[in-house]
Amino acid sequence: MNDHDKPESQTTPDRLGLVVSGSLAGGLDVRLDSSRSVEEMAVGRYVTVQGHRSRFFGIITDVELRAANRDIPWSLPEATDDFAREVMAGTTTFGSLRVVPYLQVRATADAQPEPAKTVPVHFAEVRDASQEDVERIFGQEDESHFIIGSPLDMEVKVCLNYQRFAERSNGVFGKSGTGKTFLARIVLASLIQKSNAQREADKRVVNLVFDMHNEYGWKGTREGGSGEVKALKQLFSASVAVFTLDTESSRRRQVATDAVVEIGYDEVEPEDIEVLRETVNLTDLAVEAGYTLERRFGRQWIEKTLALDPSDEEEREFLQRESIHDSSFRNLRRGLRRLERLEFLRPHTEQNSVQTILNYLQSGKNVVLEFGRHGDNITAYVLVANLLTRRIHDRYRQQKEAAMGDRAQEPIHLVITIEEAHKFLNPQLAGQTIFGQIAREMRKYNVTLLVVDQRPSGIDTEVMSQIGTKITCLLDSENDVDRVLEGVAEKRELKSVLARLESRQQALIFGHAVPMPVVVRTEEYGSEESYGRFVERPFRERLEEIYSEG
Amino acid sequence: MNSKESPEIIGQVVAADIASFTAQSIELHRAPPLGSLVQTDGPIYAVVCDARTESVEGRRPVAHLSGETDLQSFLDANPHLRHLLRTTFDAVVVGHGESATLRHYLPPHPAPIFAPLRLCPQEEVARFSESLDFLKLLLSAADNSDEVAAACLRLASAAHPDPRAFLLTAGKELARLLPNEPQRLTAILRRIRP
Ligand SMILES: Nc1ncnc2c1ncn2[C@@H]1O[C@H](COP(=O)(O)OP(=O)(O)OP(=O)(O)O)[C@@H](O)[C@H]1O
Ligand SMILES: [Mg+2]
Numbered sequence: 001m002n003d004h005d006k007p008e009s010q011t012t013p014d015r016l017g018l019v020v021s022g023s024l025a026g027g028l029d030v031r032l033d034s035s036r037s038v039e040e041m042a043v044g045r046y047v048t049v050q051g052h053r054s055r056f057f058g059i060i061t062d063v064e065l066r067a068a069n070r071d072i073p074w075s076l077p078e079a080t081d082d083f084a085r086e087v088m089a090g091t092t093t094f095g096s097l098r099v100v101p102y103l104q105v106r107a108t109a110d111a112q113p114e115p116a117k118t119v120p121v122h123f124a125e126v127r128d129a130s131q132e133d134v135e136r137i138f139g140q141e142d143e144s145h146f147i148i149g150s151p152l153d154m155e156v157k158v159c160l161n162y163q164r165f166a167e168r169s170n171g172v173f174g175k176s177g178t179g180k181t182f183l184a185r186i187v188l189a190s191l192i193q194k195s196n197a198q199r200e201a202d203k204r205v206v207n208l209v210f211d212m213h214n215e216y217g218w219k220g221t222r223e224g225g226s227g228e229v230k231a232l233k234q235l236f237s238a239s240v241a242v243f244t245l246d247t248e249s250s251r252r253r254q255v256a257t258d259a260v261v262e263i264g265y266d267e268v269e270p271e272d273i274e275v276l277r278e279t280v281n282l283t284d285l286a287v288e289a290g291y292t293l294e295r296r297f298g299r300q301w302i303e304k305t306l307a308l309d310p311s312d313e314e315e316r317e318f319l320q321r322e323s324i325h326d327s328s329f330r331n332l333r334r335g336l337r338r339l340e341r342l343e344f345l346r347p348h349t350e351q352n353s354v355q356t357i358l359n360y361l362q363s364g365k366n367v368v369l370e371f372g373r374h375g376d377n378i379t380a381y382v383l384v385a386n387l388l389t390r391r392i393h394d395r396y397r398q399q400k401e402a403a404m405g406d407r408a409q410e411p412i413h414l415v416i417t418i419e420e421a422h423k424f425l426n427p428q429l430a431g432q433t434i435f436g437q438i439a440r441e442m443r444k445y446n447v448t449l450l451v452v453d454q455r456p457s458g459i460d461t462e463v464m465s466q467i468g469t470k471i472t473c474l475l476d477s478e479n480d481v482d483r484v485l486e487g488v489a490e491k492r493e494l495k496s497v498l499a500r501l502e503s504r505q506q507a508l509i510f511g512h513a514v515p516m517p518v519v520v521r522t523e524e525y526g527s528e529e530s531y532g533r534f535v536e537r538p539f540r541e542r543l544e545e546i547y548s549e550g
Numbered sequence: 551m552n553s554k555e556s557p558e559i560i561g562q563v564v565a566a567d568i569a570s571f572t573a574q575s576i577e578l579h580r581a582p583p584l585g586s587l588v589q590t591d592g593p594i595y596a597v598v599c600d601a602r603t604e605s606v607e608g609r610r611p612v613a614h615l616s617g618e619t620d621l622q623s624f625l626d627a628n629p630h631l632r633h634l635l636r637t638t639f640d641a642v643v644v645g646h647g648e649s650a651t652l653r654h655y656l657p658p659h660p661a662p663i664f665a666p667l668r669l670c671p672q673e674e675v676a677r678f679s680e681s682l683d684f685l686k687l688l689l690s691a692a693d694n695s696d697e698v699a700a701a702c703l704r705l706a707s708a709a710h711p712d713p714r715a716f717l718l719t720a721g722k723e724l725a726r727l728l729p730n731e732p733q734r735l736t737a738i739l740r741r742i743r744p
Contacts, residue, residue: 034722072732084739087721092729 012127016041017097019049019124027061027493028119030097030126034090038063044497044508044519045152046129047099051120054104057113057129057137057516061493062098099126100493102516103137113137113515131156137515143197146190147533148183148471148509149520158509158520160469162194165513166205166413168468169439169449171421173456173484177223178473179505181215182525184417184452185231187471188216189534191415192236192366202407207366207450208357208392209417210385212375216417217242217368218255222526229526232368235534241365243357245344245384246372259356261369263387264348265339266299272387273335275424275433279379280338286331289324293332296322303347306336342380354391361392361414382423389416390434397445413446421451422458430460439463457483468512474501490517561667563590564638566660569691571596573667575637578625579603585701587675588641591665593648594657595678596641597688599698603637611635642691642698644684654683675709679716682723689727696734699724700741707744714744 016036022028028049032038041063049056067073072092089095101120103113113136134156139145145159165187172187174180188207195204209216209232217240220229233240241258244250250257270290277287294301310316310326319329339345360367369388374380396411403409418424418435430436438447440463451467453459457479465487475481481498485491488510494517498508501519510517524530560582561573571590575581581601582588589595605611611634618624625631646657670678678684688699703720707713721739728735 068729072730076732076736081740081743083718083721083743084736086718087725087739091722091725092732092735 014128027100032095038095049120056101057103058099058101066094149522160513170469171467174473175476205413209368212419244370249372261353262349265302280335285328417450419452421453425459427460557668559666563665581639587670595645601639672709679706
C-alpha cells in the first residue's frame with residue numbers, strides 16, 4: 001500500500017493531510033485527510049511538513065473545497081445520504097489547504113531552522129505544529145527573547161528576539177481599537193525588562209515615549225472591565241520617569257510626575273514649523289517667510305513676527321524688502337498664533353527640557369512624556385515630538401561622533417515611540433522630518449523608532465521598507481494592508497491571513513525579529529499575573545545573583 | 551490456507567480461464583450466495599458472480615406437476631429428476647496465493663478442472679478483504695459487476711469487527727476506482743449503506 005492509501009486509522013491524530021502539489025513561490029497544496037474537516041482549519045495556523053530529508057515549517061494561508069473532477073459534485077443526486085457524503089469526503093471531494101513553507105530544518109541533530117530553499121517531496125505528511133516546534137523556531141523566554149503572545153489555537157508562547165528587535169526601527173499597526181497601544185505597552189515593558197537584564201552596556205536600550213493619550217506613563221485605560229491597567233512606571237518605578245506637558249491634567253489623574261516640560265518660543269526654529277505645514281495649513285511661501293524672518297530676527301523671531309503689523313507703513317516696507325508677500329505673512333502669522341494658545345509654550349523658559357530628558361536617558365532611565373489635554377491637539381503633538389527629537393538626535397549624533405568608535409563612550413541606544421506616525425512620516429514630510437531621517441539611517445546614531453499607527457498607508461514607502469519588524473493587527477483598508485506588506489515575498493498569502501485577524505488582540509508579526517511570520521493572540525495584559533511577568537523575574541534573578549555572590 | 555479443519559467442499563470446477571471459472575454445485579439448488587468468497591486449488595480466490603440450475607442434456611425441462619404442493623415433495627416423488635438437473639455457478643477470480651503471499655491480482659494459471667471448491671470461512675474472508683485491491687477486478691468483470699461488488703462487500707463486512715468502518719473504507723476505494731462515474735458510485739453506495 002502506498003502511504004497515501006493508508007487508512008486514516010493508521011495515521012497519527014495531529015496529521016492534517018498530504019502535500020500533493022505546489023511550488024516554493026506559490027505555496028504547497030495539501031490534500032486534507034478525509035478524517036479532517038475544513039471547518040477545523042484556520043488561516044494563519046502553523047503546520048510542519050515532514051519531507052524526505054528536511055522538516056519544513058509553514059503557515060496555512062488558504063482553505064479550499066475541491067473535487068477530484070470539478071464537475072462531479074454538480075452531477076451527484078441531491079439526496080446523498082450521510083454515508084455517501086462520508087465516503088466521498090477525501091476521495092471524490094476534498095478539503096485542501098494552501099501552505100507557505102517558510103523554514104526548513106535539516107535532519108541532523110543540531111540543525112537550526114533556516115529559510116526554506118525548496119519544497120518537500122510529494123505526499124509529505126502535513127501536521128499541526130507542536131509546542132516544541134514553535135519553541136524551536138521562536139526561542140524560549142530568556143534575557144534575549146521576550147514573549148509577545150501565542151499562536152492561534154496553541155498554548156505555547158511566541159517570542160521576539162530582543163537584540164534583533166532593538167537594532168531596527170519597528171512598527172505596530174492596526175485600525176482603531178485593535179490593541180496597538182496594548183501591544184506597544186507590552187513591547188516597551190519587555191524592552192525595559194530585557195534591557196535591565198543585560199550585562200553589557202551596549203546591549204541596553206532606553207525608551208523615550210511621546211505619549212499622546214497618556215497611556216504609557218502611570219496607567220492606561222481599558223475598554224470595559226475594570227477600566228484601568230498599570231503602565232510602565234508602576235511596573236518599573238526605578239527605571240521610568242514620567243514627564244508632562246500639562247501639569248493640571250497629570251494632577252487630576254493623580255500621576256506623580258518627575259518633571260514638567262516647557263518650551264520657549266526662542267527654542268522653536270523654522271524647521272519645527274515646517275513640519276506643521278499640513279496640520280496648520282501653511283503655504284510653502286509662508287514656511288519660507290519663516291526662515292527669512294528668523295535670519296532677520298534671530299531667536300526672537302516668533303515673538304517679533306507676531307508683533308509685526310503690516311498696516312504700519314514702515315513694517316510693510318520691511319516685509320517688501322525681505323520679499324515676503326503680504327498673504328504669506330498673514331498665513332504664517334495665523335499659523336504661529338495657533339501655537340500661542342499652547343500653554344507649554346512660553347516666550348522664554350530657563351529650564352532646558354532637552355537637557356533634562358537627555359540626562360535621564362543617559363542614566364538609563366526611560367522617559368514617558370505625557371501630553372495631557374494637548375494630546376488631542378495634533379499640532380502640539382507633532383511640534384513637540386519633532387522639536388525634542390531633533391535636538392536629542394543632534395546630541396546623539398555629536399556624542400556618537402565624539403566616541404569615534406569607542407563603544408563604551410557611545411550613548412545608550414535610544415528607542416523613540418510615536419503614535420499617529422503618519423503625521424510625521426507621510427511622503428510629503430518623511431524627507432524632511434527628523435523621524436524620516438532616523439528611520440532611514442537605521443541605527444547609525446544609536447536611535448531607532450517604534451511607530452504606532454492606524455493608517456500605515458499614510459506612511460512613506462521608503463520609510464516603511466526600513467521598518468525591521470512589523471506587528472500588525474487588523475487594518476481598515478486595502479491601501480493600509482498593501483503598504484504594510486509592501487516588499488514582502490509572500491504578500492498575497494499574508495494578505496489573506498491579515499484580512500482574517502480578529503478585530504482585537506490578534507496580530508500578524510513578521511520581519512527582522514522573527515524567523516518567520518506568525519499570527520499571535522497577543523499576550524493578555526492587565527491582570528496581576530501579567531504584571532508579574534515583568535516584575536518578578538528580574539527580581540528573582542537579582543536575588544539569585546545576590547545569593548551566588550554571597 | 552490452514553488445512554487442519556478444511557471447510558466442507560461445495561463444488562467442483564468444470565470450466566476455467568485465468569479470470570474466471572465455472573463450478574458445479576455438489577447439491578442441486580445449493581450454489582453459494584452471490585458475492586461470496588470461494589477458494590479452490592492454487593490456491594485461487596474468487597467471488598461468486600452468477601449461478602443457474604438447468605437440465606444436464608441442455609434441453610429446457612418440461613413442467614409436469616402431479617399434485618404435490620411444494621418443490622421438496624415434488625423432487626422426492628420424482629427422484630430421477632435430480633440426475634437430469636445440475637446447479638452451476640460462475641466466479642470472478644480476485645486473488646491467489648497462500649496467506650503469507652496473498653495476492654489480490656490474477657494468478658499465473660487458471661484453476662484446474664475438477665478441482666474441489668470451498669466456501670471461505672469468516673476469518674479467511676476478513677483476512678482476504680483487509681486489502682481492497684480486488685475490487686478493481688470485480689468491477690471490471692461481469693455484466694452485473696456492481697451488484698456483485700455490493701453483495702460481496704455486504705457479506706465481507708459481516709466478517710469484520712466494525713462492519714461500518716469496513717464499508718466506509720470500501721466505499722472510499724470505490725470512489726477512487728470510479729472517479730468519473732458518480733451515478734454508478736452512488737448506486738453501489740446505496741446498496742452497501744449500513
Ligand atoms: N493584550 C491585551 N490584553 C488585554 N486587553 C487587550 C489587549 N489588547 C487589546 N485589548 C483590549 O482592546 C482594547 C483596545 O486596545 P487598544 O487601546 O490598545 O487599541 P488601539 O489599537 O490602541 O486603539 P486606538 O487606535 O483607538 O488607540 C483595550 O482597551 C483592551 O480592552
Ligand atoms: Mg491606542
